Amino acid sequence: EHMHNFLKELPKCEHHVHLEGTLEPSLLFNLAKRNNIELPSHFPPTVEACNDRYNRFADLQDFLDHYYIGMSVLIKEADFYDLAMEYFAKAHADGCLHSEVFFDPQGHVERGISIDTVVEGFDRACKEANTKFGTTNKLIMCLLRHLPASSGLETIQGAHKYYESGIIHGLGLDSSEKPFPPHLFTECYKTLKDKFPQVGLTAHAGEEGDHTFVTNSLDLLNVTRIDHGVNSQHSEELLERLSANKTLLSLCPLSNVKLQVVKDVSELPIDLFFNKNVPFSINSDDPAYFGGYILDNYLTVHTRFGFNGHQWKQIALNGINGSWCDEDRKTELRRLVDEVHNKYKH
Ligand code: ADE
């Protein structure tokens, strides 16, 4: 109870959540109705059937097959806004003060939705959440690695004005990992970084792929953050590099269980990363599909690893240090962490 309140109040930063992965079955069916979308007959027909099916994904691809059908109900600017606002309200209720959120424009553009509709809805929600909750929020556009690099380059071109204005802050890489290694996207990352040197670069790596996916993302894509990165545990040299460069791993414990990367959160190398000073944050990935938001992920890690207050403070600070907000905001977040840590010290 004491620890639950502490972890809830502890100022948290989320670095790994896909907005399309926050589409709760209830909103999914509401939007399907609102937009007259007929879901395929093999898609679970009710909220209960969704939750049941979402509980037994065989692997990443099995999840992605549902995720891409789910996002097909998102049509209008207001749909993207509603989706993101639902997430920001939940994150705020969980004590998350800063969110850097992914979205997959190619999953919408290929259905005939313009990238402007997607970005304008999400951006409006980011600003509204800042006004309403005081949270800070950044958009990270992801490229789908199962699509060719040429599509990625077109997507980057289509998002040009949003990088220029700072409405989109970062670039990531997601979808099926193992068949689509990082080197395929070298030109995409270089093109964007050359044009916008201030852009933040990250990529999913080492979720189902081995540790070379992590190393190659660092070497070829010049990312400064790794999403998941769990399989970094199998290379001593890589662990030292991540620690020396303070490269943040955005871990998603409940996701790893639901996608059968591990059988239980206790099998994740979280104490190894902590002891080797590899910075990590704890995140929700696709919370509507994996049954838990950021606080659930923190609480599950706590039950398995039992970190003390000092260790949790260090984890929260590592998340702030690895965030892409400005220094003033980081200073404020660190002060808030101190406050909560002091309040719960005894
Ligand atoms: N897209 C949404 N969630 C993902 C994940 N965990 N890995 C790869 N692609 C994703």
Ligand code: ZN
């Ligand atoms: Zn992810």
